[in-house]
Amino acid sequence: MTASRTHRRTFIKSALAAGAAAAFPMPALPADGARVAVVGGGFAGASCARALKAIDPRLNVTLIESERAYTVLPASNSVLAGLRDLPQQQFVYDGIAKADVKVVTATAKAIDPQTRRVTLDGGDTIAYDRLVLAPGIGLQWDAIPGYDRAAADIIPHAWKDALQIGTLRRQLDAMDDGGTVVMSVPVSPSRCPPAPYERASLIAHFLKTKRPRSKLIVLDSKDNFSLQRLFVSAWKELYPDLLEWVPLSSGGKIASVDVTSRTIKTDFETYRADVANIIPPQKAGEIAVLAGVADRTGWCPIDPVTFESKLQPNIHVIGDAAIAGAMPKSAAAANSAGKLCAVGLVKLLAGQPPQEPELSSACYNLLAPGYAISQSGRYRPVGGQFMEVEGAGSTSPLDAPRSRRNEEADMADRWFKDITKEVFG
Amino acid sequence: MAAALINVPKRAKRGDVIEIKTLMSHIMETGFRHSTTGEPIPRDIITNFVCSYNGVEIFRADLYPAIAANPFITFFTVATESGKIEFKWTGDNGYSETASAAIAVE
Numbered sequence: 001m002t003a004s005r006t007h008r009r010t011f012i013k014s015a016l017a018a019g020a021a022a023a024f025p026m027p028a029l030p031a032d033g034a035r036v037a038v039v040g041g042g043f044a045g046a047s048c049a050r051a052l053k054a055i056d057p058r059l060n061v062t063l064i065e066s067e068r069a070y071t072v073l074p075a076s077n078s079v080l081a082g083l084r085d086l087p088q089q090q091f092v093y094d095g096i097a098k099a100d101v102k103v104v105t106a107t108a109k110a111i112d113p114q115t116r117r118v119t120l121d122g123g124d125t126i127a128y129d130r131l132v133l134a135p136g137i138g139l140q141w142d143a144i145p146g147y148d149r150a151a152a153d154i155i156p157h158a159w160k161d162a163l164q165i166g167t168l169r170r171q172l173d174a175m176d177d178g179g180t181v182v183m184s185v186p187v188s189p190s191r192c193p194p195a196p197y198e199r200a201s202l203i204a205h206f207l208k209t210k211r212p213r214s215k216l217i218v219l220d221s222k223d224n225f226s227l228q229r230l231f232v233s234a235w236k237e238l239y240p241d242l243l244e245w246v247p248l249s250s251g252g253k254i255a256s257v258d259v260t261s262r263t264i265k266t267d268f269e270t271y272r273a274d275v276a277n278i279i280p281p282q283k284a285g286e287i288a289v290l291a292g293v294a295d296r297t298g299w300c301p302i303d304p305v306t307f308e309s310k311l312q313p314n315i316h317v318i319g320d321a322a323i324a325g326a327m328p329k330s331a332a333a334a335n336s337a338g339k340l341c342a343v344g345l346v347k348l349l350a351g352q353p354p355q356e357p358e359l360s361s362a363c364y365n366l367l368a369p370g371y372a373i374s375q376s377g378r379y380r381p382v383g384g385q386f387m388e389v390e391g392a393g394s395t396s397p398l399d400a401p402r403s404r405r406n407e408e409a410d411m412a413d414r415w416f417k418d419i420t421k422e423v424f425g
Numbered sequence: 426m427a428a429a430l431i432n433v434p435k436r437a438k439r440g441d442v443i444e445i446k447t448l449m450s451h452i453m454e455t456g457f458r459h460s461t462t463g464e465p466i467p468r469d470i471i472t473n474f475v476c477s478y479n480g481v482e483i484f485r486a487d488l489y490p491a492i493a494a495n496p497f498i499t500f501f502t503v504a505t506e507s508g509k510i511e512f513k514w515t516g517d518n519g520y521s522e523t524a525s526a527a528i529a530v531e
Contacts, residue, residue, distance in 0.1 A: 223495075248495070249448070249450050249494070249495040250430070250450075251430045251448055267430075267432055267446045267448070267497075267499070268430045268431070268432045268446065268448065
């Protein structure tokens, strides 16, 4: 049995259930000119749209993205520390449009899996044969008492969106020496798991060099995190009296936030911050929920071979929004998933069975200028979920000379240039 | 580092319902696991938690292997009089820890 027959059957069943089978003509899946719509122009969506067109130029590929310029998260922590500027984080879609992808600047407001249509905020609809959803993360605004959308104007999350990152940088710049910065780390799963710790490191670097009598308190909802031993030993070496990490078992989980007084309470302590940064718990981007591809966890279950949603036919979910087992929610993983999803989609549209993908992820963390650590891995579908390929990954060694950390910082720079050029260039 | 974290309101009005929070650092080893060499890892858990208010027991809990590491126990009581609220955790291998906090009731 081929995958496309299953989809067809599911389609018929749901159309009949709706009692309006006649209203939904069986969409043809033409080998050429098939319509693929991609929602979300981050690393996953943009990579997928580009790859689709590169593999089969006859495809009709539309990329739907709300923003004219995308603000990338990798290296954005360097912006907070004043080591980079925001425009260096922003990328436009000209290169993608040149690759013959139709770029539509609009927000997808609704998706109908039965009629296979995406409705945009302006009211226009886009019909598709296959839909790729790459909405990235959404923030859980009801997770921390006192911290909602409006609160983020005063205490930024700086976890997505240029304005937010700019606000946190300005607040750090404006803080007097001797101030206290409090930041929070969310529970898993979250976008780029080591990024909050990179952020802590670079804020500490900013304080050490520009506001040396200040202090950073990191309130963590977790006890364990990736690259933990490397981070903790680097903190001891670089920021011994400046950075205080409070894990879950020491009462690090936030209980409530009072925005006006910048007071953050855990179950056991009250912290008064001069500058605060709350990174709230996360879930799949809103359109995933509206399309019915997110489950009760807030994330999207997928078939790891085709990236097709387990909840809706003809919709593929890639990037941070998908439940991808051992694979982290990183830009590199999203880029890898975008490309491999495109390969699989072209096969599916041609009625051929897709091959098992092998994805890769790499993640660089800058702890200070010229001091980076990294982690990489490869992932394959095993038993319906992505599992790490044994022995294929690597992690920076715990005991390494500064020259090695410096080399990795150069590699991080190159990695950033390469991936942004490949995806947006 | 103190193993116990406790949160008891410093002050309360007589008759107020107050929340008490405790977190004890403990591995809570189930006894069901094996080491890489196949040796069983012996059970090491907190088995009992008691809270008393001026010497009178107001809350007790029995803990079992399914309780996660670093048990976080929170409960409510009524502020009746000023004094001392004491906590005691006991467990396997003679484990015993105590903590206490003062409360002023007006």
